[in-house]
Amino acid sequence: MTGSKSFFRLRRRGNVWPTWLAALFIALLVSMATGEQTRQALFDGWQRLSPRDSAAPKVRVVLIDGESLSAVGPWPWSRYYLGRLTEDINRQGPKVIGFDVLFPEPDRAKPELFAKMYPELTPEAASEVVGLPSMDQLFGQVIGQSPVVIARAGASKGVTDPRLLVVDAQFEGTPPKGTDHWPAAITAIPELEDTALGHGLVNGQPDADGVVRSVPLIGSVVGRTMPGLALELARLSLDAETIRVSSQAVELSGRRIPIDPRGRMHFRFGEFPHANIVSARQVLGHTLPTDYFRDKIVLVGLAAEGTSDIVATPLASENFGVVVQAEAIDTILNGGWLSRPTWAAAAEWLGGALLALAALAVAWTGRWPRLALTAAFVAVPIASWLAFDRLSLLVDAVRPLEIGGAALAGVVVGLFADSRRERERLRNALLQEQMAAAKTEGELQAARKIQMSMVPPRSKLAAADPRLDADALLEPARSVGGDLYDLARLDDDRIGFLVGDVTGKGVPAALFMAMSKALTSFVLNRENRDLGAAVASVNEELLRGGAEALSVTMIIGVLDLRDGGLSLVCAGHEDPITVEISGEARSHRLDGGPPLGLVEYPYPVETLKLSPGDALLLVTDGITEAQDAAGALYGRDRLLLETASRTQSATALCEGLRDAVRTFEGGIEPTDDLTVMVLRYLGQNAER
CATH class of the missing domain: 3.60.40.10 (PPM-type phosphatase domain)
Structure with missing residues (x-):
């Protein structure tokens, strides 16, 4: 066995500082470049570890799916069938009905177009057909008699006249400066737009990696604050008139819902109950219980192949956009939103700095500080998980672990270099001693005989x-x-x-x-x-x-x-x-x-x-x-x-x-x- 000193008790540590600083600098660059992606991956992992219990007692989803298209015909449907669908839902007394579908164009089945398709009609018959009301008018009448919310979308081109963009909710306060805004809006045709009970934005772009982790609660179109579809449906279901906004939250009927700087609500996803999702064919075929929609928020959206709004979420690579909206409504009503506090970034950088300093300190200390450092590395992800699970806070554990881990790696590399240098010094010193002892070879040979004896x-x-x-x-x-x-x-x-x-x-x-x-x-x-x-x-x-x-x-x-x-x-x-x-x-x-x-x-x-x-x-x-x-x-x-x-x-x-x-x-x-x-x-x- 060699007589080298303990690895952590070397007095000369000339290589520790440079390697520590170099590793720390690289970690800072990597963390700043990839912080958002790693943070999102961590929080997605927390979501998969503990998804939200989405009972959604107040929300129902009606899907215009493949079965519906087989029964009625290809999309887009005539407004006649959409009117029938709305009437059948409204007949059960829902609280509010929302269409997660845009209606920017008139119905293709106009009476005048129908008359032109059949030139064999007599002038009297053709005149009678042309005089019939359009399906858009009929659908608009049904919307006017029902608690319907129509979708809008912010866009670069479209309606730019603020007078044509009615905002049904009363907003108080100042929204975040980074709220998504658009110079125009895509709206429904006037026959539908003007008769709807409410209007909600359906803009919901995924994050850079294509995953939807949030739903916009507010947006700005031509300088006017407007609610998202989920928020508008929740507002009407609560019979609320006022929505209060601030830089950090939206307040609705006593609920303070955190939002990010873009006005989006981040929330905990879950498995939306299959019993709360039905096909439009079931509605049109009157096969549902007569109270299935009573006092419920009903969302109608597309799910048929070639027409569906498919999005990725932290829990599933494919999900229907209308179902994500339904989960967002249930979150607004029953809780489950997530927030990233303003102090989170500072706490993460501070945690990384403390771990880095602790890693440097263990180079000169003994066993207990090293155990404390190990405990700190273990405690960081546990604290992040508890903040997520118990407090619904998004606090990143990856950043401090990246910084602290890189600093520790730099310390280890430096200590290893110092250790090798010290061992080499001791080896050379021992060699010099042996060379000096060669003068007393006779005594050594005698000692060897004694040893072997x-x-x-x-x-x-x-x-x-x-x-x-x-x-x-x-x-x-x-x-x-x-x-x-x-x-x-x-x-x-x-x-x-x-x-x-x-x-x-x-x-x-x-x-x-x-x-x-x-x-x-x-x-x-x-x-x-x-x-x-x-x-x-x-x-x-x-x-x-x-x-x-x-x-x-x-x-x-x-x-x-x-x-x-x-x-x-x-x-x-x-x-x-x-x-x-x-x-x-x-x-x-x-x-x-x-x-x-x-x-x-x-x-x-x-x-x-x-x-x-x-x-x-x-x-x-x-x-x-x-x-x-x-x-x-x-x-x-x-x-x-x-x-x-x-x-x-x-x-x-x-x-x-x-x-x-x-x-x-x-x-x-x-x-x-x-x-x-x-x-x-x-x-x-x-x-x-």
């Missing part, structure tokens, strides 16, 4: 017990290293063993290794019935020794030769690997604890089981962290792959693994000690 010879391991095939090897990276291993009989049927790795290299590591090995062997034999207590005693002694700069990772175990049972304690060491007799290699994740000599810790005792023929493989990170010339690591996956299917002796497995690592390194100088131990359990029957 502290571990049992391989021949002793091989003769430990006939029920066990054991071997181990240790190759220091330089003259003296910090790895250690040991194996000793505890009683007639139990074998104690350990593999460890001291932080650092050289003589200090070797001395600390010797002390750790001596303590462990002594305590393990003294407390051989309680492995957890033995490890705790070793840790206590190492802490008392005061070697503040050094610690040791260790895996300590006891093998019961009667049944292959293993008791293990892991102190920050590489996880053990078992190689089954079938050749399958498996890594076993142990809970364990920190390296010995750092802090007091209640190390748990964990168990495994070896079947006859199975082998236990223990290594130090000199294998998993071995590097080739390109700096790639040998890794645990390669270790498992190399170990799998090796069912030979413990010695062959040890040496084969050592040779595989050296081949991988390609002849470069090893950066760490290499230690491997193999214990192959032969079974109870192998006993002499």
